[in-house]
Amino acid sequence: MIDLPDSLTQTTKDAPSCERCGATTRVGEGLCATCLLREGLEAEGEASSQIFESVLAEANVPDKQWRLGNYEILEEIGRGGMGVIYRARQRHSRRMVALKRVLAYQADSHETLARFRREAEAAAQLDHPNILPIYEVSESEDGLPFFSMKYATGGSLRAAAPALRNQPNECISLMAKIARAIHFAHGEGILHRDLQPGNILLDGRGEPFVSDFGLAKWLMGESDLTQTITTFGTPGYIAPEQAESAASDLTPAADVYSLGAILFNLLAGRPPFVGENVLSVIHQTAANPAPKLRALAPSLDRDLETICARSWNAIRERATKPRVIWPKISNAGWRAVRSSHARSMRRFTFGAGRDVTRFSPALA
Amino acid sequence: MNMELEPRLFATTRWSLVLCGANSDSDEQKCREALAELCRTYWRPVFSYVCRRGYSAEDAQDLTQDFFVMVLESHWLLKADRSRGRFRSLLLKSVQNFLHNVSDKNRRLKRGGVVEFISWDAWMAEAPSQLSISSQALGTLAPECLFDLRWAATVVEQALRRLREECEAKGRLRLFETLSSYLVAERGETSYASLAASLGIEDTMVKKQLHNLRQRYRWLVRDEVTHTVENPADVDDEIRHLCAALAAGT
Known part of the structure; x- marks a missing residue:
């Protein structure tokens, strides 16, 4: 099944055939559209608004004014x-x-x-x-x-990620905007602390917006990040090295880590480290080397792999500025797919319309 | 069929009002308002059609907005073949002609110089929609069939939305949210006892309210369709056409 929500992203989910009419088209909360429409042919008797409201009032189930x-x-x-x-x-x-x-x-x-x-x-x-x-x-x-x-009508990046998997250029463009937003916020002295696909929202045109800056620590109290990860339910986007630190001790490097993890997830289809629970994820990061992006998506450019890897090492490298690690996609257009696999990928245009087919350090 | 309509609808549907207004200068304001209301309700089928014609989502948004600018600000009806009779048919034909005639130059001019009169996010936020169709149908349906399918779904969603708003206006939103899933359920499929327990009312009252909601919903569906045809006698035929469109999406 394909959802046709108002967002530009399409996702799939199964829906059984209607038991009455066999149709599969659904509206709202899974209601059969055909059966609902056919009700219009069954209308009989009084149906005026006055009578309707009169009967409605007989039910003693008032709403609370909210x-x-x-x-x-x-x-x-x-x-x-x-x-x-x-x-x-x-x-x-x-x-x-x-x-x-x-x-x-x-x-x-x-x-x-x-x-x-x-x-x-x-x-x-x-x-x-x-x-x-x-x-x-x-x-x-x-x-x-x-x-x-x-109100972001396009839903979250989490929901949009499956559809974006086959659009690496769109992923890069989107992440470049997010990186610039993070860099700006850091410049204003505000960390995000819980950067993950669920906190990146899209408007009706697919434009990304980072939400909930700096409010994570308030919204879950002063507990440590292990609790944070459990609370938010999405391990793998928060720097494991800081898993045992209090939220108030986080540094900008934590946001940089998260950027790399999100990019990896968009391009590879899964977070860099996965596990059944938080402790499993932390154990993997300690025991295993960081996964290579191109091991899961070989057609992608080598520099993307480097960006992800450096993001995860941001804490060790004390590299806290997103633009230091993400200069290429922060400042320039990017062709995410190597030329030998370009196929029908669109080229990026940069700035005043210059076609950038290969990153030039001068453009950083 | 013996169904009592509210008196005004025997005299005027939105579409008949639009058609009358196109013939004379009288009630021009009402004509424009009626047309704007129809466009606000039925923009999604146009958007779906444009997407299905192969345009990117972003281009489809721009084209859809440009199309409705043309409809609302030009003497669209004077140029259209109104013998088609139904708003749906005429709108489809018009968007087909629009896409055929649109040029890149015209689109750039409109995008660059005209203030966006329809806030895309505002439209989407005001009346959210969720439609699911089979992936096979989406891949094989002709654009015109997808247009009709989306139109049919819009009729259903609009009727449900109006029913919800009527219940909410009378402080019975919780009642609507609990019973709306059972609008088309067979009697044997409905556990009146559990619904009664959930709502805190008697079984008999649940049955009465569900019957009341169904009656009103059926009227609202017909009312929605009535507004898009010139002659109310065409409503049944239009509903059957739209049902066939939905069946094609299976």
Whole structure:
């Protein structure tokens, strides 16, 4: 089955044939579109809105008015270790937003809450075309903080990754933008600390946005990163060497590591290290050499393999600037596939339209 | 079929309003609003068609927006063959002609100089859609068939959305979310007892509410289709056509 969501990415999932009509086309939460449409031929009797509302009112199942601050909550669209994500509408402007509500917040004092707000507001000051803008930081009536942000209609990179696997040039372009965003944030003194495909969102045109800068440590408390990895459920994107460090001790190198892991995942189809649990992943990184990208995707350019490898060694090399390790794809167009395997790959154009077929150090 | 429609629909559908407005200067504002409403609802079939014609997603977005600029800002209907009668048919023919005539030069000019009047993300965010079809069908369906299939799905989604909004407006969103999956279920497939326990109401009330939702949903489906035909007598035929389009996607 192919999903035709509004995002540009198509994913596949199975859907059985409808037991009534045998059709496979589904809408919404797996409802048979054909059966639903055929209902239009079955209409009979009274169906006016007045009668409908009158009968509706007989059911004693009232909704609770659900508003958070200036927002009407429309529907839950995600749930993770850090809380719940809703699609919401700003009351006065009617703008559609994503609203993230922290449920597991361990605010134990007004001072802690104030610090969270200051850091969230600092993240909200990040103004970069590939950083998801935060519109407002506030708190609900029960004192739990929430923040609203741009609603990314294209879903996350995690969902888009399978479709991008066969589009290495698109992967490179996308990661270059993310690297520039990370570099910008580091320049503003803000680390991400939990860079992973689920925190990279796409708009309707496939433009990437990094979300949740610097808020990870607040959203899971002061526990160590082993807990962090477990909480977020995606080991392999956080530097294993720092797995036993507190979140507050992370350095920019951790974000650089994550960039390499994400790139590897996009191009190879899996994270660099995989395992059943966090400890398994950590054990592999200690016991095994870093995997070579081209062992899994031989048609890719050798420099991409180097970029991934250097990203993972960023901590050892004390190389903390994304642009030091990622100069080639940060600054220039890139042909991800060697010439002998170019096939129908598009060429990149750089800047004013110059065709770049081979990286030149002068362009870095 | 004996179905009571709300009085205004016997006189006017959105499409008939658009067609009348094209003949005269009177009610031009209403005509434009009706056409804009139809376009806001049915842009997805156009987008799907353009993609299926081989354009990249990014180019398809631009072309779709350019197409609707043309529809909404030019005297589109005066140039169109309105004898086709249905908005769906006319829109398909128009986008076919549009793609045939569009040139790279024209597209660059529009992209460079015209303020985007339709926020793509705003459209998508306002009325999200999720449609799943078989990969085989997606690969083999002709663009025109995909257009009709997407149109049919839009009718269904729009009716469901309106039903949801009506329930939400009356503070019964939870009722809708619990029972909407059973709109087309056979009686034997529905566990009224478990639904009643979930909602905290009696079994008999669950049956009554489900019947009420089904009745209203059926009306909304017909209302959606009615707005796209000139003559309400064409509704059944249009629904059957759209059902066939969905069947082709299996």
